[in-house]
Amino acid sequence: MVIVFALVALLVLSVVVVGNWWMWRRLFRDTTRAPGLVRRVGVVVIAGGWALTIGGLVAERTGAPFWLQQVLAWPGFLWLALAMYLMLGVLAGELVRPLLRRWLERRARAGEAEAVPAPEPEPVPVAAAGPADPPPPSATDTPTDSATDSPADSTTPPGGPLATPTRRLFVSRVIAGTAAAAAVGTVGYGTYGVLRGPKVKRVTVPLAKLPRAAHGYRIAVVSDVHLGPVLGRGFTQKVVDTINGTQPDLIAVVGDLVDGSVKDLGPAAAPLAGLRARHGAYFVTGNHEYFSGAEQWIEEVRRLGLRPLENARTELPHFDLAGVNDVAGESEGQGPDFAKALGDRDRARACVLLAHQPVQIHDAVDHGVDLQLSGHTHGGQLWPGNLVAGLANPTLAGLERYGDTQLYVSRGAGAWGPPTRVGAESDITVIELASRQA
Incomplete structure (x- = not known):
């Protein structure tokens, strides 16, 4: 297993190195005539960008001083996104390059053809001269020098009008x-x-078991806020203000709230104390909580007024609300326990389950859950990352049905790594429950 992992890691590293070399070649070497400052700057930008990215990731995972995490995170994580789209742009350029060069070559040849003058019409020989015929040329007339009408005198420089700079350099x-x-x-x-x-x-x-009295019940779902060295207190306040503006009956925070310790991010999370809903705010862990000290964060969100559901259930007036830990908690003996959260409940009542990862839907189906609310996928966050995330999750984003259970997956409010989203807009979702009896 170790050998296989090492080989895969070596292969990935080789692809990354070759890809960055190719990116440097296309963006810097091929766009300059000779070695010089521009090519050296290209090496510094690409190598330095990746050094900042790796430094930011290592600093975050090792608990480096928070100021250092912030210094490295902004440029490092933004470079990660920029490098990806630069590589995609260079790859697309490989498809366009031969087409553009061919078009320029045809245009140059057409320009050369237009520059060549049409030949003078030759005089038509006459068999016999009559009285009306023009007199023959005299010996004193100067004959036309055909050499002066040669096309060679009107040709364009070799290579056409785009010879300087060369077509190859121009296209690059x-x-x-x-x-x-x-x-x-x-x-x-x-x-x-x-x-x-x-x-x-x-x-x-719509929920089949929901009583008419609960028709129109609103649950504000927020996931994947990812507070950290990039997204801080100001971002939390925007999330809180947005949620409160929807006037929900209940708030569900379904994991990946933070990327860091309570010590570093406690002030950033403080605005969560301002969340307001008729039936309160509830929280379940995501995988990133287990990288950040899950037990400490559970106590912190409880102190801020949220109610953690650790493999637990509460009976609301018209339905059951349950929550399970994230699967990442298994490494700490705190994994999801569906039997504990749902095993003894009255299945005649509607049940809404908070579970961070969509893959937990299969256990939810087995336990008769009516609706599971999840996050985790970010909707792919950076296109074409949605293609990979779609393979790893049963539902990438939105609402889908699995037997008698419905699954809703939020794209999340924040972002992990680069504070950037492409093709997967961030959201806070207001789920409005509908009774079929209404």
Whole structure:
């Protein structure tokens, strides 16, 4: 197993190194005439960017001083997103490059053809000259020098009008500039989308067992806030204000609230004390809580007024609300226990389950849950990451049915790693329960 892991790691490392070398070649070497400052700057940018990324990840995981995590996280994580889209841009450029060069070559040849003058029409010989015929040329007339009409005198320089700079250099600069502009624009817009705060999404979910009195009950679902060295107190306040603005009956925080210790992120989480809902706010752990000190965070959110559901259930007036720990807790003996949370409940009542990962849906089906609320996937966060996340999760985002159980997966409010989303807008979802008896 160790040998297989080492081989896979070596393969991945080789692909990353070759990919970055190719990116440097296309963006810096092929766009310059000779070695110089630009190529050296390219090496510094690419190597330095990855050094910051690795440094930010290591600092976060090892509990380095929080100020150091913040210094490394912003440039390092943004480079991670930028490098990905630069590589995609360079890859797309490989498809465009031969087409652009061929088009320029045809255009150059057409320009050369237009520059060649049409030949003078030759005089038509006449068999016999009559009285009306023009007089023959005299000996004093100067004959036309055909050499002066030679096309050679009107030709364009070899290589056509794009010979300086060469077509190859011109094409490389156009493609590199387009790839860089597209990558910067994509990452910039995706980062702005995260920092401005999540939008509200509203979804109606009918439940067969829900009594008429609970028709229209609103649950505000927020997941994957990922407070850390990038997203801090100001972002938490935006999330709280957005949730309170929906005037929910109940608030469900379904995991991955933080990326760091209570010591470092306690002030960032403090605005959660301002959450307001008629039946309160509830919390279940996500996998990142177990990287950040889950027990300490459970106590902290309880102190802030949220109620943790650790493999537990509470009976609300019209339905049961249950919560299970994330599967990552198994390594600490704190994994999900569906029997404890759901085993002895009255199945005639509707049940809503909070479970961080969508993969927990199969256990939910076995225990007769009516609706599971999850997060974890981020909707893929960075396209085309949605393709990978879709393979690893039964539902990537939105509402789907599994037998008699429905699963809703939120894209999440924040972001992990780069504070950037592309093709997966962040959200806070208001689930409105509907009774079929209404």
